[in-house]
Amino acid sequence: MATTLFTNVRILDGAGTLPYAGSVLVQDNRIKSVSRSGAALAPTGATVIDGAGATLMPGMCEAHTHFSWNDAATLSAIQTMPLEEHVLWCRRVAKRYLLAGFTSCVGAACAKPRLDVVIRNAINSGQIPGPRYLAASQEITVPGALGDETLPHLPFPEFSFGVNVNSADEMRKAVRMFLKYGVDSIKLNLSGDNFTPDSPAETTWMSDAEVAAAMDEVRVRGKRGTAHAR
Amino acid sequence: MADVHYTNVRIFDGGGEAPFMGEVLVQGDRIARVARSGQGVRAAPVGGAQVVDGAGAFLMPGLVEAHTHFSWNDQPTLDAIQRMPPEEHILWCAQVAERYLDMGWTSCVGAATAKPRLDVVIRNAINDGTIVGPRYLAASQEITVPGGLGDTTAPHLPQSEFAFGAIVSGVEEMRRCVRMFVKWGVDSLKINLSGESITGMPSDHCQFTDAEIAVCVEEAKAWGKRVSAHARSCNSIKRCVRHGIEVIYHASFTDTEALDLLEEHKMEHFIAPGLAWLVNTCHHASEWGLTPEVTKKMGYHRELDAALETMQALRKRGVRILPGGDYGFAWTPHGTNAKDLEYFVKLVGMSPMEALLSATAWGGPMMRQGKSIGYIREGCYADLLLIDGDPLVDIKILQDKSRILSVMKGGEFHRAPPVRSMRTTRWAA
Numbered sequence: 110m111a112t113t114l115f116t117n118v119r120i121l122d123g124a125g126t127l128p129y130a131g132s133v134l135v136q137d138n139r140i141k142s143v144s145r146s147g148a149a150l151a152p153t154g155a156t157v158i159d160g161a162g163a164t165l166m167p168g169m170c171e172a173h174t175h176f177s178w179n180d181a182a183t184l185s186a187i188q189t190m191p192l193e194e195h196v197l198w199c200r201r202v203a204k205r206y207l208l209a210g211f212t213s214c215v216g217a218a219c220a221k222p223r224l225d226v227v228i229r230n231a232i233n234s235g236q237i238p239g240p241r242y243l244a245a246s247q248e249i250t251v252p253g254a255l256g257d258e259t260l261p262h263l264p265f266p267e268f269s270f271g272v273n274v275n276s277a278d279e280m281r282k283a284v285r286m287f288l289k290y291g292v293d294s295i296k297l298n299l300s301g302d303n304f305t306p307d308s309p310a311e312t313t314w315m316s317d318a319e320v321a322a323a324m325d326e327v328r329v330r331g332k333r334g335t336a337h338a339r
Numbered sequence: 340m341a342d343v344h345y346t347n348v349r350i351f352d353g354g355g356e357a358p359f360m361g362e363v364l365v366q367g368d369r370i371a372r373v374a375r376s377g378q379g380v381r382a383a384p385v386g387g388a389q390v391v392d393g394a395g396a397f398l399m400p401g402l403v404e405a406h407t408h409f410s411w412n413d414q415p416t417l418d419a420i421q422r423m424p425p426e427e428h429i430l431w432c433a434q435v436a437e438r439y440l441d442m443g444w445t446s447c448v449g450a451a452t453a454k455p456r457l458d459v460v461i462r463n464a465i466n467d468g469t470i471v472g473p474r475y476l477a478a479s480q481e482i483t484v485p486g487g488l489g490d491t492t493a494p495h496l497p498q499s500e501f502a503f504g505a506i507v508s509g510v511e512e513m514r515r516c517v518r519m520f521v522k523w524g525v526d527s528l529k530i531n532l533s534g535e536s537i538t539g540m541p542s543d544h545c546q547f548t549d550a551e552i553a554v555c556v557e558e559a560k561a562w563g564k565r566v567s568a569h570a571r572s573c574n575s576i577k578r579c580v581r582h583g584i585e586v587i588y589h590a591s592f593t594d595t596e597a598l599d600l601l602e603e604h605k606m607e608h609f610i611a612p613g614l615a616w617l618v619n620t621c622h623h624a625s626e627w628g629l630t631p632e633v634t635k636k637m638g639y640h641r642e643l644d645a646a647l648e649t650m651q652a653l654r655k656r657g658v659r660i661l662p663g664g665d666y667g668f669a670w671t672p673h674g675t676n677a678k679d680l681e682y683f684v685k686l687v688g689m690s691p692m693e694a695l696l697s698a699t700a701w702g703g704p705m706m707r708q709g710k711s712i713g714y715i716r717e718g719c720y721a722d723l724l725l726i727d728g729d730p731l732v733d734i735k736i737l738q739d740k741s742r743i744l745s746v747m748k749g750g751e752f753h754r755a756p757p758v759r760s761m762r763t764t765r766w767a768a
Contacts, residue, residue: 193429193460197469200430227426236434 112136114151118160123167133165168212171240176202176228177220184258184270184305187220195221199228203239216245217335218296220270226291243294246287247272248337249280249323250298254314255305255337271298277322284326294333297323302339310339341389342366343750348393348725353400353699353714355692358731363398364388365721368749373715391756396744397729399695400713401445401722402737403702404473404663404676405611406588409435409461410453411667415627417491417503417538420453428454432461435667436472438674442740445722445748446706448663449478450567450588450611451529453503459524471753474706474722476527479520480505481569482513482555483531487546488538488569504531510554517558526707527565527586530555532575536637537620537629542571543592543638549578556582565707571642573597580604586705588664589613590653591646598649602656609705612650613664614682615671617643624670650687660687661705662698677737684734691731721750 116132120143131145134152151157176199179187190198199219206214219225225244232239248271250256256271266273274280284295299315301308308314327334343365350373351358364372364385384390409432412420423431439447452458458477465472481504483489489504499506505520507513517528532547534540559566560583567586570576573594579587580600586609590601601608620629621639634640650660662679665671683694703713712720725744728736736742745756 191456191460192425193456194464196426196429197433197460197464200433201469223424223426227424227430231427231430236430 112141112152112155114155114157115165116151116157116159118163118165121164121166128164130162168240169210170213170215171206171211172215173217174206174211174214174242175217175219176206176214177224179220184256188258188268188270190220192221195224196227199224200231200237200239203228203232203237203242207238207240211240213241215243216294218245218248218271218337220247222247222272222287223290229293230291243333244292245335246284246292246295248296248298249274249283251275251314251319254308254312255298255300255302274319277316277318280319280322281326284323288326288330288332292332294335295323295327296335296337298337300337300339302337342371342385342387343391343721343747343752344385344388345391345393345398345723345725348396348398349729350715351397351399351695351731352716353696354716355696355700358397358729360395363715363723365723365747365750368720368751370715370717370719370721370723373717391725391745393725393756397726398715399724399726399730400699400702400715400719401473401724401746401748402443402677402698403661403705403713404439404444404447404698405586405609405661405702405705406450406613406663406665407439407444407447407475408450408452408665408667409439409447409673410457411665411673412453413667413669413672415624415669417489421491421501421503423453425454425457428457429460432457433464433470433472435673436461436465436470436475439676440471440473440746440748440753442674442676443724443737443743443746444473444676445724445746446474446702446708446712448476448586448705449527450586450664451478451481451504451569453480455480455505455520456523462526463524473748474708474712476565476706477525478567479517479523479525479528481529481531482507482516484508484546484551486540488531488533488535488540507551510550513551513554514558517555518562521558521562521564525564527567528555528559529567529569530584531569532578533570533572533589535569535571536639536642541638542589542642543573545572545574545578549582552578552582552584556584576601580608583607585609586611589646590649591617591642593645593649593652598652598656601653601658605656605658609659609661609701610650610653611661611663612646613679614643614646614650614686615676615678616665616668617646618678618682618686619670627669629670647686650683654687654689654693659701660689660697661701662694674740675738677735680730680734680737691734694734695730721747723747725756 113135119128121128134141216225229242229244231237248256250271258270301312345363349358361375449458462475462477464470481489483504491503492501507516534544566584571589571591573592680694683689699713727742746753
């Protein structure tokens with residue numbers, strides 16, 4: 110990797126103080142030095158970028174990202190996208206986030222079991238461009254609640270946006286499966302959402318025992334729990 | 340899309356004549372004008388077009404690969420290909436598709452895919468701009484019989500997901516299988532008619548009944564699809580001709596009857612021998628345990644000799660032999676495909692001109708595009724490579740990415756040529 114010197118930039122350094130004029134030297138993947146002088150000397154071989162007074166700021170971090178939501182109007186439209194197309198969609202969206210300045214994203218749930226994990230790994234191995242990423246599980250929900258997209262005559266799990274569990278034991282099994290795949294976080298749908306009128310925002314359907322089982326497994330493996338909690 | 344005006348280039352137009360100095364104007368996705376010019380004489384500039392002064396570099400049609408497997412993942416075994424999960428596999432295919440275009444292959448004919456929809460999805464994603472890749476014809480999985488080439492299930496793991504190929508037995512299973520792939524949207528059906536020694540089933544053995552083959556061809560043709568066959572054995576080659584299977588892959592073992600049949604029907608078939616597989620399996624795969632002693636025992640050295648003899652004979656008889664074949668194994672990694680052209684010159688006896696034509700002029704019909712690709716002619720698609728050097732003098736330069744100065748597909752630069760300041764002075768040959 111190369112050495113890059115940003116000169117003549119207004120530095121917003123992330124600490125909450127006012128921006129100041131200066132220069133920033135980047136070596137390989139780290140910030141080597143930050144100077145309040147606009148006249149820093151460039152090390153040999155460095156690419157010098159004269160910012161002409163532009164603001165230099167840390168990459169933005171997105172805290173609730175769903176690469177696999179496909180800009181469609183319904184959960185069902187997300188779920189009817191076949192697996193192969195879905196992966197290519199995620200690949201494309203990951204790059205879109207990076208181009209929009211989000212250098213880090215926290216996955217908040219994916220639409221099929223391994224999408225987030227695979228995309229995170231592909232970014233990390235350099236196979237595809239994308240932000241730093243933490244991979245999430247699917248939304249874990251209970252029958253009839255937000256994320257259960259099965260229909261009476263189509264009860265198959267593949268039709269479901271979320272993973273349906275119905276007891277602490279089933280929760281434990283679902284969580285363990287996602288941990289096996291390599292997720293960084295487990296997503297629980299604790300409340301409903303007015304987007305799905307049969308399970309509105311102010312309802313809470315998951316039992317304490319189910320939530321406790323999930324968090325028990327999450328802690329054992331040192332992962333994070335996240336919740337949809339309206 | 341900006342119009343592009345190549346000036347000062349040495350044009351190999353795909354027609355078989357010696358290259359000539361001239362210029363080529365690209366408008367939209369097509370070649371709008373090809374003009375001859377004397378050395379040092381410039382035609383009038385074209386308003387609004389980006390000018391690429393080739394400085395005497397060689398301009399040729401994009402290469403066409405006749406036997407491509409995007410989903411083969413540069414691993415040593417079929418099993419290792421099949422164990423890649425579908426999510427990783429589709430990302431792999433997307434990565435490889437771009438690699439082909441990088442290396443100047445602006446069109447590829449899919450010859451089989453490792454999971455049912457990989458080829459179709461990649462073709463669609465290329466066409467709608469989701470990913471970058473060559474023009475592509477999507478293939479089915481290899482259709483095979485229980486115990487045949489491509490049946491990688493094990494006695495205790497009989498699930499079809501373990502199989503590399505799609506396994507059928509009987510005409511109605513064949514019919515259902517073909518219809519399923521047609522439903523997914525393939526352009527061609529791949530059927531394994533002969534064995535493959537590395538899998539334990541010798542290359543000169545055959546599989547499938549004539550009735551099964553007939554149903555495969557009948558269904559494919561009913562849907563307007565093409566059939567291609569893995570056909571190493573003599574009998575399997577004859578079956579391709581008799582059943583009207585258009586694309587014959589390998590065609591190693593022949594007798595006089597087979598050669599006569601192929602000659603008699605030469606404009607109905609394409610042959611892609613995939614010599615890289617034989618050459619490298621015999622001589623360059625020791626790192627993966629396939630020493631020359633091992634591959635000799637498997638029968639590959641005998642097959643290589645037979646295949647070269649066949650290709651030399653077919654060349655003399657005017658049968659269309661095309662490059663490409665089974666790249667994507669550990670010892671034949673994707674992107675090294677231009678080695679096929681070197682083998683055509685060194686081992687089959689083609690002139691460099693014939694080798695280039697096999698990858699260009701024959702490529703149009705192989706892609707079912709007639710003469711709209713494979714030529715630098717007015718009205719053709721602007722699939723163009725700018726080459727540093729002369730492949731007619733040294734065919735190997737097409738293997739070197741740095742010698743492929745630019746790659747254009749459909750009037751758009753996939754790789755734009757380097758700017759002048761990065762280059763040394765170039766003199767026209």
